[in-house]
Amino acid sequence: MKRVITSESVTEGHPDKICDQISDAVLDKLYEKDPNREGVRAAIEALTTRGVVIVSGEMTTSIYVDIPKLVRNLLRDIGYTKSKYHFTYETCGVITMIQEQSPDIARGVNKGGAGDQGMMFGYATNETEELMPLPIMLAHKLVKNLSDKRKSRDNHFLRPDGKSQVSVEYVDETPSRVDNVLVSSQHDKNVKKKDIKEYIMEEVIKPTIPENLIDNNTKYLVNPTNRFVIGGPQADTGVTGRKIMVDTYGGIGKHGGGCFSGKDPTKVDRSGAYMARYVAKNIVAAGLASKVEIQIAYAIGIVEPVSLYIDSYGTGVVPDDKLLEAVQRVFDFRPIKIIEHLDLRRPQYLETAVYGHFGKENKGFRWEERDMVEELKNEVQ
Numbered sequence: 001m002k003r004v005i006t007s008e009s010v011t012e013g014h015p016d017k018i019c020d021q022i023s024d025a026v027l028d029k030l031y032e033k034d035p036n037r038e039g040v041r042a043a044i045e046a047l048t049t050r051g052v053v054i055v056s057g058e059m060t061t062s063i064y065v066d067i068p069k070l071v072r073n074l075l076r077d078i079g080y081t082k083s084k085y086h087f088t089y090e091t092c093g094v095i096t097m098i099q100e101q102s103p104d105i106a107r108g109v110n111k112g113g114a115g116d117q118g119m120m121f122g123y124a125t126n127e128t129e130e131l132m133p134l135p136i137m138l139a140h141k142l143v144k145n146l147s148d149k150r151k152s153r154d155n156h157f158l159r160p161d162g163k164s165q166v167s168v169e170y171v172d173e174t175p176s177r178v179d180n181v182l183v184s185s186q187h188d189k190n191v192k193k194k195d196i197k198e199y200i201m202e203e204v205i206k207p208t209i210p211e212n213l214i215d216n217n218t219k220y221l222v223n224p225t226n227r228f229v230i231g232g233p234q235a236d237t238g239v240t241g242r243k244i245m246v247d248t249y250g251g252i253g254k255h256g257g258g259c260f261s262g263k264d265p266t267k268v269d270r271s272g273a274y275m276a277r278y279v280a281k282n283i284v285a286a287g288l289a290s291k292v293e294i295q296i297a298y299a300i301g302i303v304e305p306v307s308l309y310i311d312s313y314g315t316g317v318v319p320d321d322k323l324l325e326a327v328q329r330v331f332d333f334r335p336i337k338i339i340e341h342l343d344l345r346r347p348q349y350l351e352t353a354v355y356g357h358f359g360k361e362n363k364g365f366r367w368e369e370r371d372m373v374e375e376l377k378n379e380v381q
Contacts, residue, residue, distance in 0.1 A: 124285075308328070
């Protein structure tokens with residue numbers, strides 16, 4: 001059976017990703033400066049549009065965070081530094097509207113319960129070294145390469161906003177070839193379109209897509225409208241949490257709907273999804289399934305999950321119910337235990353806000369470690 005699966009990613013200068021980074025930069029600052037990390041609560045939302053950034057939400061902390069300064073520093077680091085980009089870190093307005101977390105929510109969270117209801121999914125597959133789906137990993141690598149090229153020299157004709165999309169053809173559930181590649185990059189108005197296409201093909205696409213996945217029928221699209229001069233917040237409004245498929249598995253597998261960025265780990269939207277990825281990855285790394293999906297569901301204020309299921313798509317070495325029993329013996333799904341085991345009360349979240357929360361094995365993220373492989377193997381025997 002043949003089918004084509006497509007995933008997309010976006011650069012750090014994309015308006016939605018600007019907002020994700022702002023939300024997580026605030027959370028990181030809380031964990032960096034607040035001596036009482038256990039008491040930190042955050043649900044930070046950002047919106048950006050022409051000439052302005054708005055930061056709102058809930059925050060409980062004992063420290064002061066200079067949010068306007070944090071936002072401007074982040075925009076500078078992303079690359080919004082010149083007036084010809086139509087949006088700059090020095091001239092944009094920054095509006096803040098932050099309040100404390102509701103005491104009604106705190107009642108359940110402070111005793112170790114989940115910070116909200118909802119369901120979270122984790123996924124892993126052996127089709128890449130990172131145990132992630134191939135389309136999303138290639139899409140991430142394309143936009144990361146695009147951003148790196150932009151930052152490689154001053155006055156580059158590339159600009160901060162950009163996107164990628166990769167379609168992979170699967171044969172009998174195995175990636176066989178890349179069917180098409182799309183890269184769109186904001187650019188200087190004076191550069192010729194043929195020069196943009198040639199540069200992105202030679203410097204971004206060819207070094208990123210493995211040669212063995214390319215054939216004569218692979219199609220390439222670079223800036224399909226032939227012009228992408230106005231980008232970033234000048235062109236599109238950005239909001240925290242609008243790129244949840246980019247953040248996770250690229251549309252392969254399910255998603256519970258809750259975003260991650262700006263939320264402290266008492267919010268199971270984040271910690272539960274990280275735990276589900278951690279468990280799924282260790283199952284595949286242990287050779288107990290070639291791909292697997294896990295769902296966890298919680299009720300606000302309740303310590304134990306209300307449901308848990310595993311689907312190995314028929315690839316498990318034992319039936320899914322037996323695999324689930326082993327997982328429940330090895331892992332503790334109580335929110336407070338997830339936070340402790342995955343070391344989630346520390347500044348690390350800005351690194352997650354671009355190019356995916358999963359599949360990064362060199363960032364020190366505990367949910368990407370394969371340290372429970374032997375325990376799982378022993379339980380399944």
